[in-house]
Amino acid sequence: MNNYDNESISSLKGAERVRKRPAVIFGSDDIDGCQHSVFEIISNSIDEAREGFGKKIEIHRYADDSISVKDYGRGIPVDFNQNENCYNWQLLFCELYAGGKFSNVDEQNYSFSLGLNGLGLCSTQYSSEYMDVEIFRDGFKYNLHFEKGENVGGLQKSKANLSATSTFIKWKPDREVFTSIDIPHEFFVDILRRQAIVNAGLLFEFVDEKSDKKQNFIYQNGIKDYINEISADKNLTAIYFFNHEAYGKDRDDKQKYKLKFEIAFCFNNEINLMEYYHNSSWLEYGGSPDKAVRSAFLSAIDNYLRENSLYKKDEKKIIFQDIEDSLILISSSFSTSTSYENQTKKSITNKFIQDEMTNYLKTQLKILLIENKADTEKICAQILANKRSRETAERTRINIKKKLTGNIDINNRVEKFVDCRSKDINKREIYIVEGDSALGACKLGRDSEFQAIMPVRGKILNCLKASLDKIMASDIIIDLIKVLGCGIEIKSKNKDLVSFDLAKLRWNKIIICTDADVDGFQIRTLILTMLYCLTPTLINEKKVFIAESPLYEINYGKKTFFAYTEKEKSDIIKKFDGKYTIQRSKGLGENEPDMMWQTTMNPQTRKLIQVCPEEIEHTQKIFDMLLGTDLESRKNFIANFGYKYLDLIDVS
16 A cells, blocks of 8 residues: 655646646646647737737747747846846746736736736746747847757847847647647637737738638727628617726725726627627636626616516516627726636626626616617617517427427327337337328238337428427327427527437337328428428437338249339349239338338338438428429429439329
């Protein structure tokens, strides 16, 4: 047994603090963590530009996955620091929790900063295979080189004729630290575009050798330009812009800090989007600004609806979802003190920021709704329409739940359904057949141990085009869903509503069995469409099949052959050297039980076609084209391809 004593305690030192535990700093040791390390370096350059030093940042990703970032800011101070009695490069590149941004509450070096914790530069250096640094400032050129978190060669310093100050950092994330360093091109595009949005006028030049692409990102007017770009001239209202500055503190015993924010928004009945940024970092999970926006918008609009008697009698009040469904809003805030949830900076928790934004927005929205009557009428009408549509959908889903749930035995509540005896889900099969006559033939020809039968009466609704209300009013569709047992796939935030559950599926195979004629093919397509719309997971899980039924029964002597196509019929006949008879199938209902078993139901001899997602989508396109409203496309299709389907026509 190992001893656990005083000598068992140890600590990680130097680069090992990051290299052995990268997830503590970067959130994970996979590609997400690697991406975050890149953002840390870009963030430092953005902080410089925001302070007014440099208007361009150059980002280069090389073919070997190394990366470089160059800015034209003041240049990182790396020379000897009398106060700390050591070189600044040692503090910045080799010490966690060291930096020049701890005093930004007093706005000494940086008013608003992405990097506050003194972790990013050092931790990225520690997690790199190598890092090269070149800095121009104070009339000198400074060079540093690191390998696997350790400095090699010290600080190299030489006189330089400066045309501009700058910082250039090139490094390669280490595969010994991260499980993957192959950062997708889209990551760079996304973060650089977002940073351009919230840093008005700052140019990002990106060169990606791996994808052979060069792109520039700049928004001269920041979030205003972004709102214009995404709203695509389809706005319900004008674009509104608010900005505000304030000082405050999160708690009475805390120090005051500065906050400024800007918000641009409009209402649009086709697009909805809400994005929050703080100190130019995208707040994926929002936090304080998101809570402020939700509270202020809901309060202001609800008050206006009530005060102007726009609610119907006894109507429930709106919820924020009704507003959000038609809202495009971008918020960009900056503060000299920020409480992030963690180092990945995806949410902030400052109480002062939330309270100040809430109160300011409530006041401004109240004024806006009073002073902009035309837009206010559109906003209120759209939000009430969203609300009433949501409530109708919820009522529909509740009705669906009532229809599809209950403890009544399925055999008593689904007309003409014929169950099988086996309770083993891995063996049970359900045949969905065409009409009562096919029900009789399949019932006599099946193996009742594991094969069940469910007939459909005629052609069911095209579920791709019908409304949910109309679909749920169809008895045959409801019966089919009840027989399947797994529910339907409805997206809803209300957990009390029925939801799809594959584990409740009562069958291993769902087999569609229709006549081999035009009507049969149409019914098959409609059933496939129903499954595609209401239970697409069954197709993705390879649970849906089509049973092929033969077109011809050919008798030669004492032997019987079945042909499923005209070509198969010709190939069979060619083998005969005597008299034979051919009988064309006239429908499943007229088949003898032995024939049904042999051709359609016997697992050893039947022909089943497995339905795949690509095939159902293709089938739906063809179905819409042949039976939809596009007459011209249908004519063209028949003219060009109709000859291929002549074998479906009975010309006898």
